[in-house]
Amino acid sequence: MATNQDDQFKKVISHAKEYGYVFQSSEIYDGLSAVYDYAQNGAELKKNIRDYWWRAMVQMHDNIVGIDAAIFMHPTTWKASGHVDAFNDPLIDNKDSKKRYRADVLIEDYCAKIEAKIEKEVKKAEKRFGDAFNKDEFISTNPRVVGYYEKIENILTRMGKSLEKEDLTDVKALIEELEIADPLTGSRNWTDVKQFNLMFGTKLGASAETAMDLYLRPETAQGIFVNFLNVQKTGRMKIPFGIAQTGKAFRNEIVARQFIFRMREFEQMEMQFFIKPGTQKEWFNHWKETRMKWHLSLGMGEDNYRFHDHEKLAHYADAATDIEFKFPFGFKELEGIHSRTDFDLKQHEEFSGKKLQYFDHEENASYTPYVLETSIGLDRMFLAVFSNALMEEELENNTTRTVLKLPAVLAPVKAAIFPLVKKDGLPEVAKQIVEDLKWDFNVFYDEKDAVGKRYRRQDANGTPFCITVDHDTLEDKTVTIRHRDTMEQKRVKIEDLKRIIKAEVDVKHWLQKM
Ligand code: GAP
Numbered sequence: 001m002a003t004n005q006d007d008q009f010k011k012v013i014s015h016a017k018e019y020g021y022v023f024q025s026s027e028i029y030d031g032l033s034a035v036y037d038y039a040q041n042g043a044e045l046k047k048n049i050r051d052y053w054w055r056a057m058v059q060m061h062d063n064i065v066g067i068d069a070a071i072f073m074h075p076t077t078w079k080a081s082g083h084v085d086a087f088n089d090p091l092i093d094n095k096d097s098k099k100r101y102r103a104d105v106l107i108e109d110y111c112a113k114i115e116a117k118i119e120k121e122v123k124k125a126e127k128r129f130g131d132a133f134n135k136d137e138f139i140s141t142n143p144r145v146v147g148y149y150e151k152i153e154n155i156l157t158r159m160g161k162s163l164e165k166e167d168l169t170d171v172k173a174l175i176e177e178l179e180i181a182d183p184l185t186g187s188r189n190w191t192d193v194k195q196f197n198l199m200f201g202t203k204l205g206a207s208a209e210t211a212m213d214l215y216l217r218p219e220t221a222q223g224i225f226v227n228f229l230n231v232q233k234t235g236r237m238k239i240p241f242g243i244a245q246t247g248k249a250f251r252n253e254i255v256a257r258q259f260i261f262r263m264r265e266f267e268q269m270e271m272q273f274f275i276k277p278g279t280q281k282e283w284f285n286h287w288k289e290t291r292m293k294w295h296l297s298l299g300m301g302e303d304n305y306r307f308h309d310h311e312k313l314a315h316y317a318d319a320a321t322d323i324e325f326k327f328p329f330g331f332k333e334l335e336g337i338h339s340r341t342d343f344d345l346k347q348h349e350e351f352s353g354k355k356l357q358y359f360d361h362e363e364n365a366s367y368t369p370y371v372l373e374t375s376i377g378l379d380r381m382f383l384a385v386f387s388n389a390l391m392e393e394e395l396e397n398n399t400t401r402t403v404l405k406l407p408a409v410l411a412p413v414k415a416a417i418f419p420l421v422k423k424d425g426l427p428e429v430a431k432q433i434v435e436d437l438k439w440d441f442n443v444f445y446d447e448k449d450a451v452g453k454r455y456r457r458q459d460a461n462g463t464p465f466c467i468t469v470d471h472d473t474l475e476d477k478t479v480t481i482r483h484r485d486t487m488e489q490k491r492v493k494i495e496d497l498k499r500i501i502k503a504e505v506d507v508k509h510w511l512q513k514m
Contacts, residue, residue, distance in 0.1 A: 009328040012387045013259050015404070019461050021045065021386065022260060034253060034264045041461065042382070044412030044442060046267075049381050050246050052409060053269045055507055056294050056514070057244045057374075064242035064271065065235055069223025071248055077222050078199065078215050080351035081344060082315050087218060088195040090163065090171055091254045096187040102255045103171050103193045106180050107159050111152045112330055118148050160312035168193040198251045200264075216250035221373060223247075224272045225344045228369075229356055232274075239358055239369055240283065242273040246378065258329060260379040267378040272340075274369040276360070280339045283372040284319050288337055290514075291374050292323060295334075297513040298407045300388045306331060316343035323376075325384045334384055335376035342368040385410060389462060404462035405485055409510040414441040415465040415501055416458045422447050430469040433479070433494060440498060441505065459484055465501055 016022040021042035025035040038046050058066045078084050090103040121144060126133050139145050155178070162170040171193045181188045199218050205211035217223065224243045231243050246269045253262050260266075275283050288307065295305055303326075310320040319339040324331040345356045345368050357366045389406045408414070417433050419426035427447055437443045444463065446454050451468060458466050466482040473479050473494070481500060482489045492500060503509065 005328055005330070009259075009387070012328055012383075012390055015390055015402070015460070016042070016259075016386060019404070034257075034262065036260050036263060036379075041412040045385070045406070045410060045462075046378060046382055048410040048412070049385065050267075050269065050378055052298075052507065052510070053294075053376070053378075053381075054244070054246065056511055057242070057269075057271050060511065061242065063237070063240065064244055064273075065231060065237070066244045066246075067224065067227060067231065068247065069220070069227060069245060071217050071250075072204065072214055073217060073222060073226065075212065075214055076351050077226060077348075078218075080347040081222050081225075082347070083199055083215075083218055084197075086315050087199060088197050089254055090168060090193045091196045092172065092175065092193045093191040094182040094185070094187055095189040095191060097182050097185040099182060099184060100254055101182075103168075103175060104159060104163065105255055106175060106183075107155060107171075107178070109183070110178055110180050111155055114148050114152050115330075118145055121145050121148075156311055164312055166195075168195070196252075196254055198253065200250045200252050217248075218251050219249050219375070220245050220247045220268045220270045221272060221375065222344070224270065225348055225371075228272075228274065228345060229354075232358065237274075239360065240273060240275045240279075242271050244269075244271040246270075258327075260383050261327065261329075261332065263379055266380075268375060269378055269381075270373065270375045273372040273374075274358070275372060277342065277367060277370045280318065280341070280370045280372060284337065284339045287372055287374050288321060291335060291337060291376075293514045295323060295325075297510055298385070298410070299513075300385070300407070304388065305334075308333070314338065316340045325380075327383065328387050334380050335374065338373045338375070340371040340373050342370050344371065345369065401456060401459055403459040403484065406462040406464075407510065408464040408505045409507055411462045411464050411505070412442060413444045413458075413461065413463045414505050415467055415497075416444045416446055416454070416463050417467045418445075418451055418454050418469065419447055420451060420468055420470040424471065425474060426469050426471070429473055430467075433467065433469065433497065437498065437501070441501060455482060455487075464504060467497065 019041060020039040023037045023039050024031040025037050026032050054066065058064050091100055092103040092106070093100050118139070121142065122135060122138065125138050125142070155174070158174060159171065162174070172190065175190060179188065200216040202214050202216060203211040204214050224245055227243070231237065232241070246267065248265060249268050250265050253264055255262065273283060273287065292305065296302060306324050308322045308324050310322070313320055317338045318341050321337050322333040323335040323337070325334040349356045349368070356368065358369050359366045385406060389404045391403055391405060393401050393403055395401060415437060417430045419430040431445060434443055434445045446457070448454070455466055464484045468480040468482070470480065477494050478491050479494055479497070480489050481492050481497070
């Protein structure tokens with residue numbers, strides 16, 4: 001990871017703490033590794049992201065409904081889904097540093113370093129050729145770049161094949177051949193690669209003899225599969241239809257670094273779309289396109305997203321792609337889109353002995369539906385939104401400001417209301433505006449410090465609007481409204497405030513861009 005990326009990421013983490021977005025869990029006891037708490041602003045931002053997803057997926061689709069299944073499930077669920085036997089990560093220990101790593105992540109990080117070299121070559125060439133530069137042509141013809149791409153392709157293909165065959169000896173051999181060292185110490189003294197199951201176990205029941213072994217769910221998807229027929233029948237759903245759900249999932253991640261990117265307790269937003277067998281390719285493309293449009297509707301920059309098709313398919317999938325986002329530490333998975341075939345429903349049929357089929361009146365036949373899944377981590381989306389929004393801006397008067405340019409629809413506080421001074425009846429008018437606006441928006445009242453300082457605080461907090469009440473307000477019932485991104489100030493009537501704010505923060509305004 002380049003130093004400036006490191007610095008930017010450190011700024012993201014410290015800003016998240018300083019402005020009440022994310023705290024380390026149980027910080028007074030020195031924290032708990034890879035577990036985080038969302039603070040007063042973070043909880044609002046997270047709720048707004050969840051809501052933005054739910055509205056797009058459930059409210060805007062008359063054939064998708066939402067459920068909220070329990071975290072605990074019958075333990076056979078996880079036998080049927082394949083998680084007991086196959087939800088493993090290949091781990092490797094460094095004998096000198098005693099640090100544990102995911103073998104595949106070490107290899108992927110090695111490839112990311114080659115990618116960084118490609119980016120460097122492209123930047124150099126861009127400078128050299130100026131306006132005449134054609135990036136596509138350059139990366140497909142420049143021998144050095146082509147060589148780099150081939151190297152990445154060879155490494156990832158070999159790793160994919162070895163993991164698929166469970167050939168862990170070859171995974172270790174690859175690490176040794178590439179001379180990959182412990183990123184912390186530089187040591188190359190590795191143990192063999194072993195498989196490690198990621199599910200957390202717990203017990204249900206009062207006495208040790210009768211207690212039942214349970215797992216904390218490692219994905220929300222299975223709560224949807226086991227309820228497939230209940231929802232289909234009670235909702236009179238016709239294929240194609242979807243079931244959506246948001247909720248906590250738990251994984252005992254071996255390498256849980258990178259702040260809220262990889263956590264042990266996290267939240268997923270998943271949707272299983274039940275379809276007729278044979279139509280999976282069409283729906284795979286449909287959901288790839290639809291989900292990318294959802295991301296782009298937030299205006300976080302087209303160049304920050306890319307698709308990454310899977311080389312190694314999970315045991316349940318016949319096609320899979322990731323939507324990757326450019327995080328401060330490079331492009332990484334943000335959302336997965338998987339064509340899961342009829343694997344899950346068939347497995348649950350077999351293990352439960354209950355039929356999980358759909359009777360298609362048009363076909364006059366029963367079948368086990370195929371499933372197209374979209375699965376996004378809410379915490380990862382939070383990190384994408386937050387890190388992309390945080391910037392230092394040079395101002396015309398040679399000063400800088402820290403501003404959190406969150407999409408207005410997601411911002412925790414939509415408007416901050418200030419009296420210019422703490423006297424002459426201005427606080428009373430400002431508080432009345434708060435009273436009126438709080439029915440529609442999350443708003444904030446602040447009368448401390450000079451108004452310029454209050455603007456800066458709200459910029460850093462991501463609040464799209466600041467409204468200032470001054471002495472003219474008492475005469476003409478107008479206020480100054482200041483826009484976070486442009487810093488432009490306008491004089492408007494108090495009675496127009498709701499309309500002006502709504503025009504920019506309303507979900508409809510944003511989702512219509514899809
Ligand atoms: N039901 C399919 C499934 O769970 P996944 O690719 O393992 O697929 C889906 O996870 C999404 O959940 C990922 O794209 C990621 O955004 C999020 N996710 C997975 N593991 C995570 C973790 N340890 N911490 C935070 N988010 C995670």
